[in-house]
Amino acid sequence: MSTTDKLTKRSENFSEWYNQLVQKAELADYAPVRGCMVVRPYGWTLWENIQAGLDRRFKETGHVNAAFPLFIPLSFLEKEKEHVEGFSPELAVVTIGGGVKLEEPLIVRPTSETIIGHMYAKWIKSYRDLPVLINQWGNVVRWELRTRLFLRTLEFYWQEGHTAHATAEEAQEETIRMLNVYSDFAINDAAVPVVPGLKSEKEKFAGAVRSYSIEAMMGDTRALQAGTSHFLGQNFAKAFDIQFLDWNNELQHVWTTSWGLSTRFIGAIIMTHGDDQGLILPPKLAPHQIVIVPIFKSDLEASRVMEVVERIRQELSGFRIKVDNRSEVTPGFKFNDWELRGVPLRIEVGPKDIEKGTVTMARRDIYGKPGKSVVSQTQLPDQVGKMLEKIQASIYERALTFREANTFEPKNYRELGEVEQKGWAFTWWCGNAKCEAKVKEDTKATTRNLPLEQPGGEGKCIVCGERSTQKVYFARSY
Amino acid sequence: MSTTDKLTKRSENFSEWYNQLVQKAELADYAPVRGCMVVRPYGWTLWENIQAGLDRRFKETGHVNAAFPLFIPLSFLEKEKEHVEGFSPELAVVTIGGGVKLEEPLIVRPTSETIIGHMYAKWIKSYRDLPVLINQWGNVVRWELRTRLFLRTLEFYWQEGHTAHATAEEAQEETIRMLNVYSDFAINDAAVPVVPGLKSEKEKFAGAVRSYSIEAMMGDTRALQAGTSHFLGQNFAKAFDIQFLDWNNELQHVWTTSWGLSTRFIGAIIMTHGDDQGLILPPKLAPHQIVIVPIFKSDLEASRVMEVVERIRQELSGFRIKVDNRSEVTPGFKFNDWELRGVPLRIEVGPKDIEKGTVTMARRDIYGKPGKSVVSQTQLPDQVGKMLEKIQASIYERALTFREANTFEPKNYRELGEVEQKGWAFTWWCGNAKCEAKVKEDTKATTRNLPLEQPGGEGKCIVCGERSTQKVYFARSY
Numbered sequence: 001m002s003t004t005d006k007l008t009k010r011s012e013n014f015s016e017w018y019n020q021l022v023q024k025a026e027l028a029d030y031a032p033v034r035g036c037m038v039v040r041p042y043g044w045t046l047w048e049n050i051q052a053g054l055d056r057r058f059k060e061t062g063h064v065n066a067a068f069p070l071f072i073p074l075s076f077l078e079k080e081k082e083h084v085e086g087f088s089p090e091l092a093v094v095t096i097g098g099g100v101k102l103e104e105p106l107i108v109r110p111t112s113e114t115i116i117g118h119m120y121a122k123w124i125k126s127y128r129d130l131p132v133l134i135n136q137w138g139n140v141v142r143w144e145l146r147t148r149l150f151l152r153t154l155e156f157y158w159q160e161g162h163t164a165h166a167t168a169e170e171a172q173e174e175t176i177r178m179l180n181v182y183s184d185f186a187i188n189d190a191a192v193p194v195v196p197g198l199k200s201e202k203e204k205f206a207g208a209v210r211s212y213s214i215e216a217m218m219g220d221t222r223a224l225q226a227g228t229s230h231f232l233g234q235n236f237a238k239a240f241d242i243q244f245l246d247w248n249n250e251l252q253h254v255w256t257t258s259w260g261l262s263t264r265f266i267g268a269i270i271m272t273h274g275d276d277q278g279l280i281l282p283p284k285l286a287p288h289q290i291v292i293v294p295i296f297k298s299d300l301e302a303s304r305v306m307e308v309v310e311r312i313r314q315e316l317s318g319f320r321i322k323v324d325n326r327s328e329v330t331p332g333f334k335f336n337d338w339e340l341r342g343v344p345l346r347i348e349v350g351p352k353d354i355e356k357g358t359v360t361m362a363r364r365d366i367y368g369k370p371g372k373s374v375v376s377q378t379q380l381p382d383q384v385g386k387m388l389e390k391i392q393a394s395i396y397e398r399a400l401t402f403r404e405a406n407t408f409e410p411k412n413y414r415e416l417g418e419v420e421q422k423g424w425a426f427t428w429w430c431g432n433a434k435c436e437a438k439v440k441e442d443t444k445a446t447t448r449n450l451p452l453e454q455p456g457g458e459g460k461c462i463v464c465g466e467r468s469t470q471k472v473y474f475a476r477s478y
Numbered sequence: 479m480s481t482t483d484k485l486t487k488r489s490e491n492f493s494e495w496y497n498q499l500v501q502k503a504e505l506a507d508y509a510p511v512r513g514c515m516v517v518r519p520y521g522w523t524l525w526e527n528i529q530a531g532l533d534r535r536f537k538e539t540g541h542v543n544a545a546f547p548l549f550i551p552l553s554f555l556e557k558e559k560e561h562v563e564g565f566s567p568e569l570a571v572v573t574i575g576g577g578v579k580l581e582e583p584l585i586v587r588p589t590s591e592t593i594i595g596h597m598y599a600k601w602i603k604s605y606r607d608l609p610v611l612i613n614q615w616g617n618v619v620r621w622e623l624r625t626r627l628f629l630r631t632l633e634f635y636w637q638e639g640h641t642a643h644a645t646a647e648e649a650q651e652e653t654i655r656m657l658n659v660y661s662d663f664a665i666n667d668a669a670v671p672v673v674p675g676l677k678s679e680k681e682k683f684a685g686a687v688r689s690y691s692i693e694a695m696m697g698d699t700r701a702l703q704a705g706t707s708h709f710l711g712q713n714f715a716k717a718f719d720i721q722f723l724d725w726n727n728e729l730q731h732v733w734t735t736s737w738g739l740s741t742r743f744i745g746a747i748i749m750t751h752g753d754d755q756g757l758i759l760p761p762k763l764a765p766h767q768i769v770i771v772p773i774f775k776s777d778l779e780a781s782r783v784m785e786v787v788e789r790i791r792q793e794l795s796g797f798r799i800k801v802d803n804r805s806e807v808t809p810g811f812k813f814n815d816w817e818l819r820g821v822p823l824r825i826e827v828g829p830k831d832i833e834k835g836t837v838t839m840a841r842r843d844i845y846g847k848p849g850k851s852v853v854s855q856t857q858l859p860d861q862v863g864k865m866l867e868k869i870q871a872s873i874y875e876r877a878l879t880f881r882e883a884n885t886f887e888p889k890n891y892r893e894l895g896e897v898e899q900k901g902w903a904f905t906w907w908c909g910n911a912k913c914e915a916k917v918k919e920d921t922k923a924t925t926r927n928l929p930l931e932q933p934g935g936e937g938k939c940i941v942c943g944e945r946s947t948q949k950v951y952f953a954r955s956y
């Protein structure tokens with residue numbers, strides 16, 4: 001582990017802190033192809049835990065997984081006008097296969113609405129075939145110019161749900177249902193507070209009627225779009241001729257949705273919870289929930305300590321546990337190492353603990369001495385469970401408090417400009433794209449979303465002063 | 479479900495039976511790109527169960543998962559001579575990214591030894607970093623000309639393990655360990671009897687020192703290579719400069735292995751167990767282990783039957799269970815449908831069962847009346863568990879008996895030609911590639927592998943008569 005160089009402080013240079021931390025914690029590394037990443041085992045295990053949390057929720061809401069091809073004929077993209085306009089600058093194109101120039105180039109999927117639409121047209125015949133509720137876990141490629149590990153890479157990993165329904169109402173319900181699934185996951189598993197809401201016309205998905213997102217505030221107060229859910233209306237159904245015979249035996253186009261959450265979410269976890277010492281991982285998702293560090297000086301001490309460590313490991317086998325028994329580094333080195341890597345709870349076992357029948361527990365979220373407590377070995381399984389719950393709740397509360405402290409309600413356009421340097425602005429907005437564009441030009445902030453929970457009443461657009469019944473978040477974003 | 483056309487009989491046309499069955503059972507479908515497949519939810523759930531069975535074994539043997547990029551610079555492939563010769567005819571090449579012609583074309587990974595080798599060179603410094611035991615679940619692309627769903631497609635899904643070790647012995651042990659993991663999975667989870675053994679020089683992986691495989695006999699007696707494990711020696715370590723400081727502080731190249739099992743294995747399951755009625759899925763991997771079909775004529779009967787069905791479903795919640803409550807089709811249609819789709823056990827619940835407190839269980843592996851039994855509802859959970867075990871054991875035994883009945887030990891070259899039309903030949907072979915090539919030319923059979931379990935002693939090569947101490951399987955293969 002390359003923790004020999006010191007981590008740049010988060011408080012001094014957030015961006016540099018992030019870049020270093022992703023690599024030092026061995027979450028990911030740069031690939032030899034520009035803009036691509038290698039997700040290392042520690043990062044991939046975190047992603048597997050994210051997958052498990054989401055997949056369980058998808059299955060509970062009636063979805064099944066499938067796999068659609070990586071390659072899409074270029075002509076497919078062209079069938080939906082906005083879709084091709086949105087994605088064509090970002091395509092990776094295969095022009096040679098088996099040594100021969102292809103007659104029609106194939107694109108590497110940037111998203112799969114088109115090829116899935118094509119298959120749905122083949123499979124769906126009658127209202128009895130609806131709804132179709134399919135999700136896919138996979139990789140996609142978007143040719144981005146400025147890339148950062150997890151946040152924006154050429155290839156990334158995600159899930160994309162694609163559903164087809166008999167009515168607009170059902171499709172709209174599904175869109176909101178999955179947005180809520182994302183919120184529930186973010187809040188309860190990742191301890192990341194999010195705002196679910198509607199994207200503006202300007203910010204919506206290319207080809208959608210309406211896009212929704214969950215937005216999270218990072219530790220530098222910038223916003224990160226952490227998941228999206230789209231109501232696609234009949235746009236793709238018409239482009240791909242997905243029709244069904246309804247209850248009256250009449251042919252109708254289906255209504256579709258799509259929704260996705262990607263490895264970008266790992267970036268959200270890092271930037272929501274991390275501190276100067278490194279990562280702080282939510283207990284529900286951490287690859288190791290607990291690290292045990294044995295402490296001893298002599299061989300005799302070692303064997304007595306390791307005996308207790310082994311017993312504790314077995315008693316705590318219901319948790320994801322790591323015993324760090326490296327002999328070439330000191331306990332102090334191990335403490336720093338696992339703090340950097342964000343393990344929520346450390347258990348130290350030394351010769352004095354053996355005598356007293358105790359261990360020392362150290363919480364990652366409260367750094368140093370205040371986070372330490374001495375616990376009887378007999379009460380450990382119970383105490384550990386409670387402490388992990390406490391950490392999970394505590395880092396959520398901290399992030400929520402931070403977001404609230406850095407969300408402002410500017411009274412006028414000048415104040416909007418000021419607060420955009422410090423955090424999010426929550427303001428009335430008339431909905432006009434011109435006002436949105438002006439804010440972006442003046443402050444670099446974009447509309448994040450119109451939250452589903454609105455205060456009600458009405459006010460005046462912060463830009464043009466028109467009457468408005470909706471409030472929006474403006475923020476600089478990742 | 480498109481079960482309206484009758485399935486071609488396996489006994490009449492094995493190949494056509496296979497092609498129809500994959501689609502009718504909704505395991506997979508053809509994609510609009512030549513040679514690519516869509517794995518439908520039923521097929522993907524089967525794959526998820528295969529993944530779970532393997533992933534558990536990988537983790538128990540100390541492996542972790544990670545993700546390496548889809549794109550590999552063309553120059554990487556060229557660093558290992560045999561590797562590039564083997565794979566260059568099969569490459570898909572990306573030449574355009576973000577609208578611009580790329581300076582160096584990128585290939586879509588056909589396998590990841592090269593890019594992983596590049597990363598290992600960066601990560602591995604000292605013997606303390608070894609062994610590296612990483613696996614990756616993902617998709618790869620090989621531009622095949624003749625394709626069949628699951629058996630050979632342009633894009634397929636697999637896992638590829640890549641490990642690095644300090645000594646040749648350790649790497650060789652790992653190669654065999656993972657071969658044994660595959661055998662254990664095939665036999666115990668998939669009920670597919672396999673022969674683990676060494677591939678010939680001609681048939682080995684491009685870039686390997688030694689390749690091992692598990693070979694299974696399909697229902698038409700042809701062989702299918704169902705998983706491979708390669709000892710790569712220092713070939714990739716030298717090509718990518720993967721070096722470590724050993725215990726004496728001297729720089730050495732590591733020793734590597736790779737091993738893979740793919741969605742092709744689904745083809746093996748279909749062709750090992752299936753019959754004229756359709757699929758027979760092994761209980762340990764089946765998406766639905768049990769289907770419950772309620773039988774009723776009136777609404778009154780329906781409500782009484784469904785009450786019992788619901789109670790049974792809850793009592794059997796430890797199993798993967800499907801209740802078929804479609805109202806638009808008859809029970810008879812449902813029986814055929816789930817037989818086609820290979821559900822191991824069917825439970826029928828009708829009005830008479832309600833009166834008597836019984837249900838009818840029907841085993842999929844013993845078709846028709848002989849496979850049926852009447853069971854008391856109170857004993858159901860116990861009986862179901864036992865019956866699923868019995869089916870799992872029974873289909874394994876049947877496949878093993880079939881393989882043994884169709885494996886021959888020809889006495890001379892003429893007999894070899896004859897038995898190749900009927901099954902596998904197990905014969906002495908001198909190891910010379912010329913003899914191997916002659917058999918292929920004369921009979922279309924290739925060497926499958928030299929099984930790890932050898933009879934001992936010696937004999938004469940079936941082709942040239944030279945003395946030999948090893949026996950090999952010759953067979954026509956997929």
